[in-house]
Amino acid sequence: MALYGKLETDVEIKALAEKFHELIHQKPHHISKASSDKIQGVELHEGEWGKVGSILYWHYVHEGKACVSKRVIEAVDEENNSLTWKEIEGDLSKHYKNFRIKVQCIPKDKGSVIHITLEYEKLHEQIPDSHTFLQLCVDTAKDIDAHLMGYDNEGSCIAAKA
Template sequence: MALYGKLETDIEIRASAEKFHEIIHQRPHHISNICSDKIQGVELHEGEWDKVGTILYWRYVHDGKNCAMKIVIEAVDEKNNSFTWKVLEGDLLEYYKSFRIRVQSIPKDEGSVIHFTLEYEKLHEGIPDSHSLLQLCADVSKDIEAYLMGNNNESSFIAKA
């Protein structure tokens, strides 16, 4: 069993790639209003919300447990609606030496495809691949899609935050 792992998935959504990217990258602190059962909060720890080098603190539910992670925005490509987070601290690092999450929102004729890539190095061979975290990413994406396709009035969105 390899210590290095990479998992990828594509989630098709009806919302635009730009709108999805805007919420998950530029306004992640609003996600807890969209899917509070999965994301309990995102706090700005250092920097600006959507800039490389910014540090964010995420509180989320994974495998039925309340979890947390501190991430740094490692790379951003606004032209291609993509970014990379590197986990600095938190529950994931109990199992992984390193962990990165890449998200790209790809436009289609109607809607978009959200491409998630999880790259990690396990602490030892007995640790399973993180399929459940990839599923959490997919579930959050579907919740964001439902929000964007429903009432996406900007003023009501901000009022909830």
């Protein structure tokens, strides 16, 4: 069993890639509005929202347990709607020496594809690959999509206009 692992998946969404990227990059503190059963909150611990080197403190639920994560924004690629976080402290650190989450939002003719990559180094061989955390990311992406589709391009609620 290898200590290094990499899991990847694609999630097809209806929202524009740019809108999805903007939310997770510039406004991650709004993710809890879209996915409150999974993400309880995101706080800016150090730096500025969306800036490389900034540190965010996440409160989330994984496998039915309340968890925390302190992550640094490691890389941002605006042109390719890509963002990489590196875990620096928190519940994932109990099992992994290194843990990175990369999210790329790829435009399509209709909607987008969210490509999620987890790269990690386990502390020991008995730790399973992080399929459940990947599923948490997938489910959260679907919640964000549903949230974004409830609003028009100006940020107004479509249902309120009906």
